[in-house]
Amino acid sequence: MQRKFLLSSIILLLVSLVSFAQTGSIKGTLTDAKTNEAMLGTAVRVEGTQIGTQTDLQGNFELARVPAGVHTVIFSFVGYTNKVISNVRVEAGKTTVINTSIAEANTTLDAVVVRGTKNKGTEVSVITEIKKIEQIAVGISAQQIQKTQDRDASAVVRRVPGVSIQDDRFVIVRGLNERYNTVMLNDAITPSTEVDTKAFSFDLIPSSAIDRMLIFKSGSADLPGEFGGGVIKIYTKTIPDGNTITAGFSLGHRSNTTFQTATTYKGSGTDFLGFDSGLRSLPSSLPSTGTILAGANTQPVIDAFKALPTYFNQSSLSVLPDFRGNIGLTRRFAVGNVELATINSLNYSFTHQRTPNIEFYRYAYNENAGTKASEKEFAYNDNAYSENVRVGAMSNWALIINPANKIEFRNLFNQLGSKETVLRNGYNNNNIELQNYSMTYEQKSIYSGQLSGTHELSDITKLTWTGGYGYTNRQEPDNRRFTSSRTLGSNDPFTINIQQSQSPTLQQAARFYSSLTENVISGRVDVEHKIGKADAAENEFIKLRAGTYLEKKDRSFAARWFGIVNANNVGDAVLTQSPAQFFNPANLSPTGLFYNEGTGYEDAYKARNELYAGYVNAYIPLTPKFNVSLGVRAEQNRQQLVTLKRGSGEKLNVDRPLLSWLPSATFSYKLNEKNQIRAAFSQTVNRPEFRELAPFPYYDFNFDVTRVGNAALKTATISNYDLRYEFYPSEGEVISIAGFYKQFTNPIEARILNAGSGIAFGVGNAEKAFSRGFELEMRKSLKGLTGSSVVDNLTLLLNASIIDSDVKTGFSGQSSDSRFLQGQSPYLINAGIYYNDTDRDFSANILYNVVGSRIFLVGDGVVFPTVYEMPRNVIDLNLTKGFGKHIEVKVGIQDLLNQPFRFYNDTNNDKTINTSQDDVFRKFKRGTTSTIGVNYKF
Numbered sequence: 001m002q003r004k005f006l007l008s009s010i011i012l013l014l015v016s017l018v019s020f021a022q023t024g025s026i027k028g029t030l031t032d033a034k035t036n037e038a039m040l041g042t043a044v045r046v047e048g049t050q051i052g053t054q055t056d057l058q059g060n061f062e063l064a065r066v067p068a069g070v071h072t073v074i075f076s077f078v079g080y081t082n083k084v085i086s087n088v089r090v091e092a093g094k095t096t097v098i099n100t101s102i103a104e105a106n107t108t109l110d111a112v113v114v115r116g117t118k119n120k121g122t123e124v125s126v127i128t129e130i131k132k133i134e135q136i137a138v139g140i141s142a143q144q145i146q147k148t149q150d151r152d153a154s155a156v157v158r159r160v161p162g163v164s165i166q167d168d169r170f171v172i173v174r175g176l177n178e179r180y181n182t183v184m185l186n187d188a189i190t191p192s193t194e195v196d197t198k199a200f201s202f203d204l205i206p207s208s209a210i211d212r213m214l215i216f217k218s219g220s221a222d223l224p225g226e227f228g229g230g231v232i233k234i235y236t237k238t239i240p241d242g243n244t245i246t247a248g249f250s251l252g253h254r255s256n257t258t259f260q261t262a263t264t265y266k267g268s269g270t271d272f273l274g275f276d277s278g279l280r281s282l283p284s285s286l287p288s289t290g291t292i293l294a295g296a297n298t299q300p301v302i303d304a305f306k307a308l309p310t311y312f313n314q315s316s317l318s319v320l321p322d323f324r325g326n327i328g329l330t331r332r333f334a335v336g337n338v339e340l341a342t343i344n345s346l347n348y349s350f351t352h353q354r355t356p357n358i359e360f361y362r363y364a365y366n367e368n369a370g371t372k373a374s375e376k377e378f379a380y381n382d383n384a385y386s387e388n389v390r391v392g393a394m395s396n397w398a399l400i401i402n403p404a405n406k407i408e409f410r411n412l413f414n415q416l417g418s419k420e421t422v423l424r425n426g427y428n429n430n431n432i433e434l435q436n437y438s439m440t441y442e443q444k445s446i447y448s449g450q451l452s453g454t455h456e457l458s459d460i461t462k463l464t465w466t467g468g469y470g471y472t473n474r475q476e477p478d479n480r481r482f483t484s485s486r487t488l489g490s491n492d493p494f495t496i497n498i499q500q501s502q503s504p505t506l507q508q509a510a511r512f513y514s515s516l517t518e519n520v521i522s523g524r525v526d527v528e529h530k531i532g533k534a535d536a537a538e539n540e541f542i543k544l545r546a547g548t549y550l551e552k553k554d555r556s557f558a559a560r561w562f563g564i565v566n567a568n569n570v571g572d573a574v575l576t577q578s579p580a581q582f583f584n585p586a587n588l589s590p591t592g593l594f595y596n597e598g599t600g601y602e603d604a605y606k607a608r609n610e611l612y613a614g615y616v617n618a619y620i621p622l623t624p625k626f627n628v629s630l631g632v633r634a635e636q637n638r639q640q641l642v643t644l645k646r647g648s649g650e651k652l653n654v655d656r657p658l659l660s661w662l663p664s665a666t667f668s669y670k671l672n673e674k675n676q677i678r679a680a681f682s683q684t685v686n687r688p689e690f691r692e693l694a695p696f697p698y699y700d701f702n703f704d705v706t707r708v709g710n711a712a713l714k715t716a717t718i719s720n721y722d723l724r725y726e727f728y729p730s731e732g733e734v735i736s737i738a739g740f741y742k743q744f745t746n747p748i749e750a751r752i753l754n755a756g757s758g759i760a761f762g763v764g765n766a767e768k769a770f771s772r773g774f775e776l777e778m779r780k781s782l783k784g785l786t787g788s789s790v791v792d793n794l795t796l797l798l799n800a801s802i803i804d805s806d807v808k809t810g811f812s813g814q815s816s817d818s819r820f821l822q823g824q825s826p827y828l829i830n831a832g833i834y835y836n837d838t839d840r841d842f843s844a845n846i847l848y849n850v851v852g853s854r855i856f857l858v859g860d861g862v863v864f865p866t867v868y869e870m871p872r873n874v875i876d877l878n879l880t881k882g883f884g885k886h887i888e889v890k891v892g893i894q895d896l897l898n899q900p901f902r903f904y905n906d907t908n909n910d911k912t913i914n915t916s917q918d919d920v921f922r923k924f925k926r927g928t929t930s931t932i933g934v935n936y937k938f
Helices: 002-016 123-132 142-148 153-159 289-294 299-306
Strands: 023-032 043-046 052-054 060-067 069-076 083-090 095-102 137-141 163-166 170-173 181-185 210-216 230-236 244-254 261-265 314-318 322-335 338-365 374-402 405-428 432-456 461-487 510-531 542-565 594-597 604-621 626-644 651-672 675-686 698-700 705-707 716-727 734-745 748-754 759-765 768-781 794-809 827-837 842-851 854-857 867-869 874-883 887-894 901-905 920-924 929-937
Touching: 023 069, 023 083, 043 060, 052 060, 060 069, 069 095, 083 095, 170 181, 170 230, 244 338, 261 374, 261 405, 289 594, 299 594, 322 929, 748 854
Parallel strands: 023 095, 181 230, 705 759
Antiparallel strands: 023 060, 043 052, 043 069, 069 083, 137 210, 163 170, 210 230, 244 322, 244 929, 261 314, 322 338, 338 374, 338 920, 374 405, 405 432, 432 461, 461 510, 510 542, 542 594, 542 604, 604 626, 626 651, 651 675, 675 716, 698 705, 716 734, 734 768, 748 759, 768 794, 794 827, 827 842, 842 874, 854 867, 867 901, 874 887, 887 929, 901 920
């Protein structure tokens, strides 16, 4: 009833807001064509109107309340030839940017034609947008992205204040881990791309497709209510500057990998396209689970398993350089009285990662737990090699009906394939030497599409709408793993470990298959209506906003797995054979080895999430300098998951309806044109992901652990408080200082579980937590600081955050002493120096990034200690040089220092890591990558 009333009220409000006029604005910078110095006092006017102004000391100008349409802008100054710019398109409620020059009267000028579509992808436009946004936000432009040479969104977002990347894919905002972020692609919420965690993989979006990226750190009624770190909005390009065809490629060399010898296994003939040809797929002719369990040792069942692809087919190869290629096509053309624009791109990458000498240890507290002394359970050394393929396609279209009405259709598709081989050597505390193997393949098909419209119903009423569809299909076909052992220090042959019963295990001679399909349908409608005098400035209008959002998400997951068993007690003559001999199908027989099914009741689940939301918001300018934005959002969310309990097969039905009222308020005080202060409050939530609720156990070979869900997991609530001072020295520059405080109830954390005979990774709710911190952001040009042209071309970037957190009450079995929130970093630093010489078409930058130590997994406080991820200093170098109008060459070095990834146990439980006293959990290096690429523009 509440939901129907809420939606009805919003619809009535949307229908009631109608008006008729349309205006926008024109702004920019004017310089002397000869000296490139700013032009002061130049008259600027819109031909045929009374609208005009003069340029200021920096040559800047702004023409407000320009009627929507196509205009001619005229610049005039005594002693100079009038500069006439025609075909300037002004869209209602938007700003058209013109940066141009004017020449002395004895100079003859060619005609200049400028398209008037607002370019939001420049540094100036992004900072201008951030300045005007009512929430506390940061961002990065396509122009900055081009300078960094970042390949995808995961690398791009590292440049944003208070943001870091985990595992090269997942974004962490304000030190909070990925689960506390909501990602929106073109204003539609993206689904989680991972099965085991709530996270969006940012490496799916190529940097060339990004128009701009904004990160909202304070809440608002028009933003999704589920976040704690930030709402990350990624906008892909839709409207190009003109008609182009581009093509490019790059080659990459990784120090640990390229031209080195690696171990791999034979895959299918289409692996290079990111998907398996069907070679690894589970045959439809394979007997059913019931048939296998009833007669695993019968000849028909054994023959079916003999027909599966070869289990062990490893070989060595010399690793080739990484390859990346791209093709782009943009067009703008008239169709009758409307304009159609399109941006299309196709990206392909085939990269390699060899990671030798991965140190991996597990420690547990001994019986003398009071001293927190630890004992080593095992010590592993892994050698891993993976081949990663991505085929990405983007096709975005925009129909510009008139300056006040635009419809956009965006499409992004990614096909990803990853083949990994891991050889593990080591020993355990029973004096057993181990040699284990893993051969896996994962493929993903991910599509995201949005159809949206922007309609300036009048000068004071704006309507936007978006319909979205998302599809994810993830397959793990025929992932194989097995273990072998012998007495430590002996020269005996290794014995393949398998069960001497009819019950297989996921670790020993197993084959695992899984399939996940998820469909997401979403829609939203937003309206904004202004109240004020017709001649009022933009910031003097009262703005009333309302909107509604709905999302339906359906997921289906199923896994099936099998393992070789030794119920017939086959002797060492077979068990000590080499892997290639042991896995020969000839060893399978009713009286010898045979496969049995290990699939359990819990190895499948179906899930649905329905979200209905509505909001109202008001922006109220209390004085010319002081304004407030107030709003409330209501979210009715229902999570449902159906599976079966392990062992009993009893139905487990999770049904979580929850209505959340989420108020928000932002206060802004404008000291002057360059300085302002903001304060904000918002209430938000953090919901469990499907996989986190499902009890399905998944064996993770790399961490030698079983991952499990928690059906009792609760939704977390978060109170967010923010205060920020902003200084804008000039266009494209910003300096800000911010403080924030967050209060969590039932925060969800990753934890280690004592599973009796082993260890598991899971999730759980702590009771309460707090997070507080300070942020500094600086983006400053050095132009004019000295007389040097080199210094004039430099721009400095600095982002730094210092954060503290406390979990006041942890999980069951832990003491109540405070500790850091899991995944929370105590500090983040991003810094960069950019050099851009437009006259020589040359740019260069050096970038630095570091993230403070953070809890990777919360220990159980009894048997297993807490695990911390340690800081890594990362330096990237990039050079770009243009040759003529068509060729661009890029050279880059990523992770120049190649510092190791380090994970440590807090062995003495003092909540800090001392590398001389605490024990290593995991340690490895990925290598420095050097790339060279060429782009050609036709």
